[in-house]
Amino acid sequence: xxxxxxxxxxxxxxxxxxxxxxxxxxxxxxxxxxxxxxxxxxxxxxxxxxxxxxxxxxxxxxxxxxxxxxxxxxxxxxxxxxxxxxxxxxxxxxxxxxxxxxxxxxxxxxxxxx
Numbered sequence: 001x002x003x004x005x006x007x008x009x010x011x012x013x014x015x016x017x018x019x020x021x022x023x024x025x026x027x028x029x030x031x032x033x034x035x036x037x038x039x040x041x042x043x044x045x046x047x048x049x050x051x052x053x054x055x056x057x058x059x060x061x062x063x064x065x066x067x068x069x070x071x072x073x074x075x076x077x078x079x080x081x082x083x084x085x086x087x088x089x090x091x092x093x094x095x096x097x098x099x100x101x102x103x104x105x106x107x108x109x110x111x112x113x114x
Contacts, residue, residue, distance in 0.1 A: 003033040010041050019045075032058045 002025035009018030022041045025034035039054030060066035071077045 002028060003031060003037050006034070006037040006041065010037070010044060015041070015045060026054075 002021050006018055006022035006025050009015070009021055018041050022034070022038035025031075026038050035054045035057040039051040039058070042048075042054060043051035071081060
């Protein structure tokens with residue numbers, strides 16, 4: 001809740017209130033959102049070094065692995081992947097209806113796994 005309040009104060013340009021809310025958020029519940037929002041606050045006040053310190057606390061150690069894992073757990077990312085899958089299947093289905101032999105020759109197992 002404090003991390004959200006921090007963000008709301010930043011958006012409303014109430015930077016004195018934001019500073020207190022952001023610091024309290026980090027102290028009481030040091031979540032990724034709390035550090036990220038305080039980093040945004042710090043950057044907006046010109047404390048770029050402090051912002052980098054907060055953003056570094058949130059940044060994943062291995063971004064590639066993190067993104068792959070996130071794709072497996074985040075419903076909007078899963079849905080985006082499903083849209084790509086459906087589009088590919090619809091395209092292949094249309095091609096198969098028009099010319100089944102061509103579709104079979106051009107489709108590969110790798111294509112169907114995405």
